Amino acid sequence: MKIHFVGAAREVTGSCYLIETDQVRFLVDCGMVQGGREAKARNHAPFPFNPASIDFVLLTHAHIDHSGLLPKLARHGFKGPIHTVSATRDLLEVMLRDSAHIQESDAERATRRHPKQRKPPRPEDAAIYGMADAEQALRQVRPTPYDQRVEAHPQVMCIFREAGHILGSAIIEVWVSQSGGRTTKVVFSGDLGQPGRPILRDPTLIDDADLLFIESTYGDRSHKDQEATRDELARIVEQTLAGGNVIIPAFAVGRTQEVIYHLHRLTREGRIAPINIVVDSPMATQATRITQKHAALFDEAARELVQWKEAGTGLPRLRFTETAQESMALNNVQSGLIIISASGMCDAGRVRHHLFHNLSRRSSAVLITGYQARGTLGRRLVEGHQTVHLLGQDIRVRAKIHTVGGLSAHADREALIGWADGFSKPPRQVFVIHGEDASAQALASALASRPGWTVTVPRVGDVYELPDAVA
Missing domain, CATH: 3.60.15.10 (Ribonuclease Z/Hydroxyacylglutathione hydrolase-like)
Structure with missing residues (x-):
């Protein structure tokens, strides 16, 4: 062999x-x-x-x-x-x-x-x-x-x-x-x-x-345990949304759905104030629908999330963009949004536009939730580069960059x-x-x-x- x-x-x-x-x-x-x-x-x-x-x-x-x-x-x-x-x-x-x-x-x-x-x-x-x-x-x-x-x-x-x-x-x-x-x-x-x-x-x-x-x-x-991860996520959200946005580059399959779960749970438990979450990724929207189709493969936590949605109270405001125009309109919002968008390593997709409009703002934050391969924009952000080249321009990185290892898949x-x-x-x-x-x-x-x-x-x-x- x-x-x-x-x-x-x-x-x-x-x-x-x-x-x-x-x-x-x-x-x-x-x-x-x-x-x-x-x-x-x-x-x-x-x-x-x-x-x-x-x-x-x-x-x-x-x-x-x-x-x-x-x-x-x-x-x-x-x-x-x-x-x-x-x-x-x-x-x-x-x-x-x-x-x-x-x-x-x-x-x-x-x-x-x-x-x-x-x-x-x-x-x-x-x-x-x-x-x-x-x-x-x-x-x-x-x-x-x-x-x-x-x-x-x-x-x-x-x-x-x-x-x-x-x-x-x-x-x-x-x-x-x-x-x-x-x-x-x-x-x-x-x-x-x-x-x-x-x-x-x-x-x-x-x-x-x-x-x-x-x-x-x-x-x-080693990753942080789930409770420490949720504490860190709550702190980032509370410290950022009053004056800026939280941008979460997330893989459309898997990571997006898990981040939504954690934000739902934090809101239900009263650990963060009601928030606005926008999933700006056509692929993530389709992947979420496919995820719901295969509920038999879920654990108890996922079934709990379904019950929360059916109850309809104490939840964050969650919406999925449908058009490119809706996506571009998000760049006019200066604060109060959690934007989850692909790609997870920041090298393609709509997330690059959201980074373009938020990386230079001290009031905003970028939350890295998974592995960033060598040579990617996400890796450069994690490594602390002060300037990155994005959409044809050199962008000064002033936003806070947070790596939350406990959200890794x-x-x-x-x-x-x-x-x-x-x-x-x-x-x-x-x-x-x-x-x-x-x-x-x-x-x-x-x-x-x-x-x-x-x-x-x-x-x-x-x-x-x-x-x-x-x-």
Whole structure:
């Protein structure tokens, strides 16, 4: 068995792993690289494998850094099925179409710009894929419930388990049969959620694996607990809204819905005064509707939120923008608004306009709720840059920048180790993935200190050929 680390190895985005034996070749995830100057070129580069040779794809969840290159895969010859959880299938309809629209719109703008600049268009200015490719990829998706056996191939059986990261996120158990009658069990953690968070159920504990792929986004740090997180959120809101706005860059899927929950709860408990929340993201609006459709996947906290809404008293004023004109009108409001808008890393979408109008104001605040990849505007804000380039201008950062780690959709160091402790015996080989070098190495060291654990931190481009003793 060979394992190719195509992406998300000593980095957080671009999740993609190729598993091959003498009988089958399949991918786990096929995501976009996000952040950094090299991201666009890497996403445009040819796959380091022939897409037509791939038998099928197993998809852990809908976030673009895990799913965003599926249309490119289909465009270049992949014809097989894409197996994933049913809720993820619904989210992909929104996210892949939105991604294709962005690709086509950016390419069109580049075409218009270059004649004026008298420069030839660059290869990376072309669309990676278009709407037709997204639609083709969607037709190849095969939705499945959690905890149900799926025969992805005569030699491969898998089961999707709850990962607690976003709606439809999954840990995948995979059994690969090989010549000679050997079967290898491979477990992909996907992105694991923090136990005890509202909305989604906690990640499923897995008993055993021969090979384990475990994420490490926050492998070197701890989150605040939920009560301390709500205290911090209440303090930011109360200190800011009297004279300014709170801008929350949030991923449309998962983070937006959880932030709304916390703000509802703080209002219900009387810890903050009645507030005005505006969700300014068409994708978040659609994702929220899909979230409501899959109520069976919620935990008790989410069902409590539904009951609050039905009661209709003691709640914040919440509205979703419908048009671009409504979105632009928000920039005329100087105070009193909490604006939740995508993208979560501040590199695209309507949130950039809200940052443009609020970053230079000392009375406003920006609340960062999740991981910010290297090279993104969100990362520069977190790192304390005094000036950022935004919408063609250099903007002085005077607004307060708050990072609230307890709102992250990713498990922290203790939660990752706790999930790993669920194995009844050490896996034969552990690969620590989906984390920047420092966090991946920190988690790897913690796991390797356990008796019998063999741990590797691979790099992008590495190929591991497993010996017979393991395979």
